[in-house]
Amino acid sequence: MTAAPTTADAAPDANVYRCVGSITISRAASTQREIDAAPDPLVLDLSGVEKMDTVGAWVIYRAVRDRGAKIVGAKGDVAALIERAPEFDHPAQVRPEERPGHLRVMEEIGGWVVEAGQTLVGLVSFLGAVLIGFYDVIRHPRRIRWTAVISRFDLVGVRALGIIGLMSFLIGIVVGQQGAVQLEQFGAEIYTINLIGRITVRELGTLMTAIMVAGRSGSAFAAQLGTMKITEEIDAMRTIGVSPIEALVLPRMAAAVIMMPLLAFYAMLMSLLGGGIYVWADLGIPPLTFIQRLQEVTPLRDLWVGLIKAPVFGFIIALTGCFQGMQVEGNSEEVGTRTTNAVVQAIFLVIVIDAVFAVFFSQIGWI
Template identity: 65%
Template sequence: MSEMADFIQEHGEAGCELSFLGSLSIARLGDVPQRLATLAVPVDVIRLDRIDHIDTIGAWLVYRLSRDHGAEIKGADADAARLIEQVSASDQPVRMRPDRTPPHIRVLGEIGDATAIAGQTLLGLLGFFGATMIAAWSVIRHPARFRINAVVQRFEVVGVSALGIIGLMSFLIGIVIAQQGAVQLRQFGMETFTINLVGRITLRELGVLMTAIMVAGRSGSAFAAQLGTMKLTEEVDAMRTIGVSPQEALVLPRVIATVVLMPLLGFYASLVTILGGLIWCWIDLGIPPVTFIQRIREVVPMTDLYVGLVKAPVFGAIIAMAGCFQGMQVKANAEEVGQRTTSAVVQAIFLVIVLDAFFAVFFTSIGWT
């Protein structure tokens, strides 16, 4: 067993020399630290050529003595020198608070980080879209792999179960549009143009747009949560292990159901919105329902209906792929499921509004006004 640690002081050519003896380990130090703290004579040289062993605690003791006395360390072998170098590197002042970053630098940094994340997410979404198209082509080549039951189930979840909330929302929006339009147009004695306002804005924009927002918040979030939970429970990995493509089994049925049902839901929402406007015009303006419907037929061109029906499946594809993409990105824990679900809704609504702006410019440019 190694001897207990000790030291002796000698006077040499370089001044006071302190030589350590025995084992400089935590188990064998004994009262050496206390005795070193009471040294009356400054130490000029610390010698380690007579020790048996040294550990991190012993290296810290030697380094602290050298630092406090300004002494030179001699006689250390390679292991001892490496330990002393490591403990000396850790003896740096620690800032309790980081340096204050100028506000404009911090804001620019946050904008840069957000831009980089948005770019990476968009790139990942494009890759996910490509994978979905490959899966769709594979199913087209092998129709037996098409999961009709999964698609029908998504029809019920995305479409039938959403009729109530979408109908209520659309009805109330129709009332609000008619009421606010009538209030503004009454100033010019043109209340009857409330019918034009309700009909055109509903079929062309609000019917499909509000339906897309509702589907994104309801179904898009559900897709992200479902697939994210399956990722956490390793069900997706198990599917890959047995040779089942998650894109074909999980993503494609959701995308198909949303793309098919969005035009139907958008048309349904537009009709209910017009119904809400009709009832308000009947009650507040005294316009009979027959007159309202006849006026709608006169002032609303069929191109407005075509615009809404063209946009709807594109919005459905964006919502479904954003939800599925974010769900498939879950890796760490249950908290990430909530974060990805929120990201899916925000991403889907943002992309829907951006695409709606592009559609508005495009249809105007081709004369569908």
């Protein structure tokens, strides 16, 4: 606490302000008012101060700086704290220093390149750890956690049927409508069936399913593993001799690889159903004609192209989601950041690999 100003034990022309007890943030405002009310010349007697924090030290220092007050009786930690106060008496830069625009752009691009390189190296390293874990599980089949794999079937596959079916059904309608509008100009509406059949079976069925699984299951994998990383469950597993790769990563990857072809095939059927309903309702082509035309214009290899890509996409999605989840450190905010990164990176890699597959199948004549 503080005492009122007094002239006791001071020079005749001095006003002594004796401080007693604590000068902390809780008393800073009242202490400042009393010091401001004391007339000059001012002497601050700190011999009775038992406790002081940085805010209290700043109040005393400011009286010395602005009013030329004298300090007497300061000792120990109180004196040391007041002596350090001038070190922090400098203006703070509220806004960062402005730099030329081209330098900022180059810095951001460089940061993206470095981050992309580090992510790629980390992803390849994580892939190596996954392959080693898979090899160990193959050598010791009893270590396969079938319960965990089956539970991931439900997350990746069964619970995704509704949204994937609806999305694919609507995509079939959109492809049919847009194709019919263009082909109608040439009197070739019948070829809308060709467009629906080939583009949904060969490309859109698998690609859109992969994007949906990346946004749904890939993000879930990253969030689940990231939360376990924060709560130190993964560290606890390592402590008791359980491999997180075998217990957490491999079941998720197995579920994604196995369920993706099934989901892709289901998406193809729903897209064809949506396109068939559209051409029946708008173009007047009956379902039997639609099915017969599909059999004529859609080769079986288109189905194989879509189904071959599906497990690769599932592997990439699970790998990216698990990798980002295992990279979580620090706080819960990191979980959200890594989850977002998992979805973005998975979709990017799926599209890149789909382009690679397109070139590959074209080179071998599967067009």
